[in-house]
Amino acid sequence: MPSVIDLYNSRVASGKIKPDEAQTAVLPEFERLRADLAQPVKRGFFRRSVEAPKGLYLWGGVGRGKSMLMDLFVETLDVPARRVHFHAFMQEVQGRIHTLRGEGAEDPIKPVAKEISDSVRLLAFDEMQITDIADAMIVGRLFEALFEGGTTVVTTSNRVPNDLYKDGLNRQLFLPFIDLLKERMVVRELASERDHRQDRLAGTQVYFSPANAAARTQIDTLWEELTHGQEEPLTLHVKGREVELPRYHNGVARADFFDLCGRMLGPADYLKLAESVRVLILENIPQLSRRNFNEARRFVTLIDTLYEARVKLIASAAAQPEMLYVEGEGSFEFERTASRLREMQAADWAVEAG
The missing domain is CATH 3.40.50.300 (P-loop containing nucleotide triphosphate hydrolases)
Known part of the structure; x- marks a missing residue:
């Protein structure tokens, strides 16, 4: 050897x-x-x-x-x-x-x-x-x-x-x-001044729309680069409950929209998530409206939490941020979330995180 x-x-x-x-x-x-x-x-x-x-x-x-x-x-x-x-x-x-x-x-x-x-x-x-x-x-x-x-x-x-x-x-x-x-x-x-994980993402596309096979292929490539093909589940303990992220490695988590927003999760869960990961890959964000208002509300809370914690986001979605939530209760307030999603795509966003 x-x-x-x-x-x-x-x-x-x-x-x-x-x-x-x-x-x-x-x-x-x-x-x-x-x-x-x-x-x-x-x-x-x-x-x-x-x-x-x-x-x-x-x-x-x-x-x-x-x-x-x-x-x-x-x-x-x-x-x-x-x-x-x-x-x-x-x-x-x-x-x-x-x-x-x-x-x-x-x-x-x-x-x-x-x-x-x-x-x-x-x-x-x-x-x-x-x-x-x-x-x-x-x-x-x-x-x-x-x-x-x-x-x-x-x-x-x-x-x-x-x-x-x-x-x-x-x-x-x-x-x-x-x-x-x-x-x-x-x-x-290990007192390096460089965050190599952010180096690998600098200048890379991190928001993919529509969420189709091509988007998944590109995300698979990023996942491989960030994890070197290794993964395991990560269980977060939140106030006596367990929240499982099925795919995780070295500070990078990968989940489907409904894993995090289709379940009865709240601010405490998202705070724990933001404390535990530095990069989140969130796939298959759907079109949002009054029909899935609860999921949309959780998504807004999730994005706010990731934004405040400076967690890097890689996402695939049904539409560009401004077109994700165009009608129904909360669509006006969603403009801030759309703006944050745009800001989080910047090459230098979160480069100082961690």
Whole structure:
């Protein structure tokens, strides 16, 4: 397998990625970890006798290339590894804990951790961010058991470890987990000044009308460029409810109009969405009128929220913004939404986001 540095340089040479000094500065950490994991593991009778290599916690602003570097690293590995979005992983863990408790297990965290450690040597998490108290209360014991089981962890995050679960309920109970991360992982900031995600969208068409097969093909191309063909669902926790985005990767979400505006969602849901993504692809916006007034009202709220949060929008719609809502209650007020949709198409719009 090639080294992480060689693979990065080959992608630069092919034009697939742009060189970035901040990115190259952290490549030796990935290469150190790749080399450590390549060493054979001697197993004792009861447990692994060799401590797992120290992991990596890579944090920094959105669009700086954290997930891309982690994906390159995973690509070079020749050991059992799993790359997963952190929220998706924690949902799986919570579900498995619930199942084991139903089967009578008094302390299901250890067997869950053992199942994971027995299946992989490396866990690569995208976007570690802890906002749910249920996750906050189990991650410490879970990760301690994973580390003891010989599992190495690499994660990306928009937050420095000390800011995880900031202002969360009973946060003092969470603080030992932060200490554990700093003990078992090298913490590095990816301090690039460039948002490569915005670079890829600069000057690119982001509003497609009509929403036909040609529009979908163009959006598919943008999705591939932004996600490198990887995706997973993302579940947002909002006031005890769950809102699922079926397609997500590295701060980019893709949904149909009716996924977000055809359901009973409101401002809190859209605020959570805007906090969780930096690019939203919204497809198949229909013609709006008094016949679908509730959907139109939610769409206005969604666009206002994305606009205020400076989230980049890629959309396909039945008509140009000014012609989306031409009759019925609320059509006059929709002029502001149309104006915002036009502004959000500008090449430099949201370039300072994140």
